[in-house]
Amino acid sequence: MTASAAESSPLLPPARPAAAAGPGAVATAASGATATVAVEPAGPVAAAPSPVAASEPRRRRAQHVVAVIAITVAATGVYALLGLTRLSLFRATSLDLTLFDQVVRGFAALSAPTSPLRGVDLGKGFGFNQMGEHFSPILAVLAPLYWIHDGPETLIVAQAVLFALAVPPIWVFTRRVLGVGPAYLVVVAYAVSWPVARAANFDFHEVAFAPLLTAVMIERFHAGRHAGTAFAAAALLLVKEDMGLMVAGFGLFAALRGRRWDGVAYAAAGLLYTVLARQVFIPAVGGDPDMYWAYDQIGRTPGAIVGTLFGDPLHVLSMLVSPQVKIDTWAFLLWPALFTCLLSPLTLMAVPQILERVLSDRWMWWGTEYHHSAFTVAVLLCAGVDGAARLVRWLRRRNAPVDPRTAGGAWALGVCVVALTLVPRFPFDQLIRPEFYERHPDVVAAEQAIREVPDGVVVEAVNHIGPRLSGRDTVLLWNDRPPVAQWIVADEARGAYPWPSPDRQRERVEELKAMGYEVVFDREGYVVLHRTDPPVTPAM
Known part of the structure; x- marks a missing residue:
């Protein structure tokens, strides 16, 4: 490609640098940039580059x-x-x-990429393959990190x-x-x-x-x-x-x-x-x-x-x-x-x-x-x-x-x-902003609430609590559907998806109590509920 062609087409592949015609050729630029060739004035004998001069491009590249x-x-x-x-x-x-x-x-785990949270939320059960919602198999490359x-x-x-x-x-x-x-x-x-x-x-x-x-x-x-x-x-x-x-x-x-x-x-x-x-x-x-x-x-x-x-x-x-x-x-x-x-x-x-x-x-x-x-x-x-x-x-x-x-x-x-x-x-x-890092009383209460939930259980948790339980429990999204878990972590004070208002969240907690759930924690609006009978698993 000629110089003029390269100038007019910046997103065409750049020309390969010509072989050095003499000791005046300059080394390739850093990180794979196309080489620029400069020729020294002609002379009877071209002087060999000094070690210092030869090391400059390498130093700049580094x-x-x-x-x-x-x-x-x-x-x-x-x-x-x-x-x-x-x-x-x-x-x-x-x-x-x-x-x-x-x-x-x-x-x-070398198994299907299921999401019980999304499956139950969609009415498709615990075994719902998340590739059925968005097809993103590239996520598998992150598996070894787990x-x-x-x-x-x-x-x-x-x-x-x-x-x-x-x-x-x-x-x-x-x-x-x-x-x-x-x-x-x-x-x-x-x-x-x-x-x-x-x-x-x-x-x-x-x-x-x-x-x-x-x-x-x-x-x-x-x-x-x-x-x-x-x-x-x-x-x-x-x-x-x-x-x-x-x-x-x-x-x-x-x-x-x-x-x-x-x-x-x-x-x-x-x-x-x-x-x-x-x-x-x-x-x-x-x-x-x-x-x-x-x-x-x-x-x-x-x-x-x-x-x-x-x-x-x-x-x-x-x-x-x-x-x-x-x-x-x-x-x-x-x-x-x-x-x-x-x-x-x-x-x-x-x-x-x-x-x-x-x-x-x-x-x-x-x-x-x-x-x-x-x-x-x-x-x-x-x-x-x-x-x-x-x-x-x-x-x-x-x-x-x-x-x-x-x-x-x-x-x-x-x-x-x-x-x-x-x-x-x-x-x-x-x-x-310092306030971004502050641990307010509601954060302390949330920490205490999740400690009430044992490891290895199925738990329905309000949207902003679920991620902190996900590493040790099977987390479902707490919402208005019939409960399917023995453990529930609710929030009566703060609005959360998919609830229309905290008032409805408080009403739901009262409904859960009427269904036989017992309150084991209640502070700063966070309520942990538990029932002893086995959870009801939705149809698969």
């Missing part, structure tokens, strides 16, 4: 490796601190931390590590496109980004794998390492049944960047996998393929949706921005990259997942409150890097007095500043 590792470790610590603190203070929830804890424990420590703490730390491991591939990609300085600014922006903050603050979810795998896909494609790209794409498919749509979007991008047949293969594989996961794999383990179909406003089937797209496009367009919360979400997704992601075809990789959210009937998918935006955070940030480089080249072609290094650095600085200014609006802000 310094960058250490710096990137330090950022990765620091990010891991921050994410783990947030999650573990929430767990210790009863702010984590059974939906979804206990659910995933039960699933991975099943994998670790052989070391069997408990939800393991998931929180694993999630922290996975989110942080996206830092190195994002750094390498950005360094190759914009340079070393911008690479550090961009990875800091990622590390403190609001989508990661939301996800790290909300229990554990399979989204933990997405930033790492999408960043690896992008970096490997840019490096021309197509086997690595394909491996990361295959792993991404295993994260969740709808990740095939993201892989299909990547295929469209790859086709536009000159890898036509690769793009066709990615798009076809992604769409086929999504169909198989929803229509074959999920029903095969007892799930409902239509459980998360939430698009009745535009069609009850994929075919009907296509008909609406062509028959009433204005209705579909209006759904993208109505109600107001969707406009806010668009802004929060695009503004952290200073909107330059809109200049990059790489954004096509994120579009299906975003549309899947904003076109749905479910309000909780529209906003920024939960973990959903972490699926696309690395993609949009890398697209912003590419878009910034494209903008600089566009300006230079029009003879604008723009220095690429200065412009790239200014953009990266802006991205980092925006990310930092958003921190106070999202969960990382809690970590610098």
Whole structure:
């Protein structure tokens, strides 16, 4: 590839560096960046490089490796601190931390990934295979960690590590496109980004794998390492049944960047996998393929949706921005990259997942409150890097007095500043507030309440108590259904999912007493109830 071609196509694989033509050739840049060759002025005899000069590139490379590792470790610590603190203070929830804890424990026991909590909640019994709700077999890779420590703490730390491991591939990609300085600014922006903050603050979810795998896909494609790209794409498919749509979007991008047949293969594989996961794999383990179909406003089937797209496009367009919360979400997704992601075809990789959210009937998918935006955070940030480089080249072609290094650095600085200014609006802000770590009387009472529950029993627990029991008991969600456990940990003072109000929770405690449950603990609103007769197991 010529220099001009490389400049016009930043996301095509970079040219392989030519063999050194003489002693003036400079060593390859840190962490796999494409080599730059500089030739010394011609002379009768070229002087051999001194040992000090020869060691400089190695020293710089080592310094960058250490710096990137330090950022990765620091990010891991921050994410783990947030999650573990929430767990210790009863702010984590059974939906979804206990659910995933039960699933991975099943994998670790080399058995089915069942979730009694979710199964009983859905009326499907204790043996419900969680792959029948969301097909996420990649969770099996976490199973060996449970052989070391069997408990939800393991998931929180694993999630922290996975989110942080996206830092190195994002750094390498950005360094190759914009340079070393911008690479550090961009990875800091990622590390403190609001989508990661939301996800790290909300229990554990399979989204933990997405930033790492999408960043690896992008970096490997840019490096021309197509086997690595394909491996990361295959792993991404295993994260969740709808990740095939993201892989299909990547295929469209790859086709536009000159890898036509690769793009066709990615798009076809992604769409086929999504169909198989929803229509074959999920029903095969007892799930409902239509459980998360939430698009009745535009069609009850994929075919009907296509008909609406062509028959009433204005209705579909209006759904993208109505109600107001969707406009806010668009802004929060695009503004952290200073909107330059809109200049990059790489954004096509994120579009299906975003549309899947904003076109749905479910309000909780529209906003920024939960973990959903972490699926696309690395993609949009890398697209912003590419878009910034494209903008600089566009300006230079029009003879604008723009220095690429200065412009790239200014953009990266802006991205980092925006990310930092958003921190106070999202969960990382809690970590610098002393009150976040305070153990209030209700926390002490909750600790005492769970000590009343013996190990190895089935217990129905209010949503924020369940995770602390999950490592030693079979936890079910306490709700309004007929009780099935001998032990119940209720909360009469604080609202909790799925209860409509604390008043109804108090009424339920009185109903349980009338059913023969005895109160063995009652303090600060926490009530532990027990009955001596065997639990009633729902039909399987």
